[in-house]
Structures are given as structure tokens and as C-alpha cells.
Amino acid sequence: MQLSEFDFDLPPELIAQSPAERRGQSRLLVVNGAGLSDHAFDELPGFLEEGDLLVLNDTKVIRARLFGMKESGGKIEVLIERILDGNRVLASIRASKSPKSGTMLIFGEYSAEVLGREGEFYILRFSAAVQEVLDRHGKLPLPPYIAHEADEFDEERYQTVYAKHPGAVAAPTAGLHFEAAMLGKLKEKGIGIAHVTLHVGAGTFQPVRVENIIEHKMHSERYLVPEATAEAMRNAKEKGKKVVAVGTTVLRALESCALYGKSEGETAIFITPGFEFRVVDRLLTNFHLPKSTLLMLVSAFSGMAEIRRAYLHAIEKKYRFFSYGDAMLLERKK
8 A cells, every 4th residue: 555545635723732621622523334423522421332341541651851962062852762671761862963872961960871772763871760860851742743842731631631650752642532520421321441551652653754555664662451451351242342442552452462462562563454453343533644654543444435534524624633632433344
């Protein structure tokens, strides 16, 4: 398949620069066999049935962006991709010149040594615990299409209300719509709620640079599907109920678990049209970037023609796009 098949024109004013005033105030486009319908996100419980299972990603975004300098005085920006252990990280570095192994980077009272490269990333070893450095000097890593620097409002809203396990450098944005009150309503209706953990990497924003999409290489991310979640899914399936993934990260974790037979590990799964879904029946997600791997994923899930039609409708109706934008509820195409 060609990259150009996943392109579309998006008016810049539809790229959400801030979230809705309160969680749950966003819009919801429902895409299923009956066509397209426009709703408020607060109406979501009406589209789920008793016994359905909602699966959430409980990863927590860390303050993964650091600004500092080389010993020589040149300014640098570091974006941590992954914490490897107490002192070491995998990170990308923006600098006037690529730093060599042995280079010391300075962040206030802390330093980090460049140990080497791993693909396009650098391995850094900090002079103190990584979390300590991030707590003192780290900034929330908002996506590149959001024009402002993260502030106190972003510190709260670019994090789900159920975030638990630190490790992500980007939020699982479909979950940003949920208030605690909404989760309570879903439980009252008899809808099950379970969790996975997938630490979202900066690779989620990595552009596809090849025209033949099969040549694209995905970044690897860590995931965990607890046994309690696997059991809840089995129970839902046995009763003929639906497994609803809240976000593409949840879908990737669940389908990786089913495909590889591992409840915990690394996944670089690349889901494109033709993929055979084994677990997820419905997907709650935001609107994605043109030519992105996430647009390919939803096209695989609901059909290319259906997604193209849904996106044209969303643009016409002025839905808000990307991380702070509105949501879609997708049915898996048979």
C-alpha cells in the first residue's frame, strides 16, 4: 500500500491546541454499520451494553523533556524515549552537532554522559536517579503540533484520571476524555473496566518517510496485559459481549498479546489494512495525523473507505483533531 492513500487535507484551525474546558465535554463521532452519527462524549454509556468490557491504558506521562547544554556551552534539548534503569535512559538529542560518546551534558546541578547510540537514539547515564532529575528539571512533552509550552493546566489535563504507572512520553489520548464520574456511571451500568499498561514512546509521532508503507519500521514499546484483564476479556467473549479498547495503545497491547502469546514484553506491531484482529471489537480513539501509522491502524480496523468518509465528515462538521481533540467510537469491520 502507498503512503499517499492515507493523506488528507486538514485545516490548521481544526488542530486542537488545548483540551475542552472540562473532561467529557468533547464530541463523539460514532462510526458503525449504520453509518455516521454525531454525539457528545457524555453519551458514550448509551452505546455500551451491560457485560461489555472497557480496557484502559494506565500508563503515566513523565516529564521527559530536558533543556541543558554541552560542556562546551552549546545548547541541547533531550527527549527521553525510555528509562532503562535507575540512571540510564534512551533519548533523542537536538543539538547543533551530534554529541559523541563520552560527551557530558549539563542540566542544572546534574550531568549525563553520552554512552553511545542505539539506532537513532542515544544512551545517557545521569549523575543521579533519572526520576530525581526529571522531577527537578523535566518538562511535560506536549506533541509537536501543539504550539505552546506545557503549563500547569497541561500538567493536569495531558494525563488520564486513572494514570498509575510512570513511563510514557506521550499520553494515551483517547483516555483524556474520561472523568471519574463517567467511569462510575459505566460501572453502575454493569460495564466492566480493566487495564493494560503500554508506555507510549515518542515514536508515536514519528512520520512515515517511505512511500511503500510495508518498509516502515515501528519503534518498540513495552506493554503488560495483567492476568485479571485477560480473564475479564475471556469472560466477555464467552458471553458474547464486546471488548472495547480505549485508544490505539490499548488495541496494540491486546492484539500483541493475542498475536505473540505473551502477556508482557516489547511490541513493534504495525497494523495496516489486511491485519486480522483477534480481540478488540470496538475502538474509542481520537482523530489522527495524515499519513500516520495510527491512521493506518484505524483504517485497518473499520475499513479505508469508512475512515475516509468519517474524516471528511469530521472536517465538514469542524471536529477538533489530534491529542486534545474530539473522539470517535469505531466498530470493527467484519
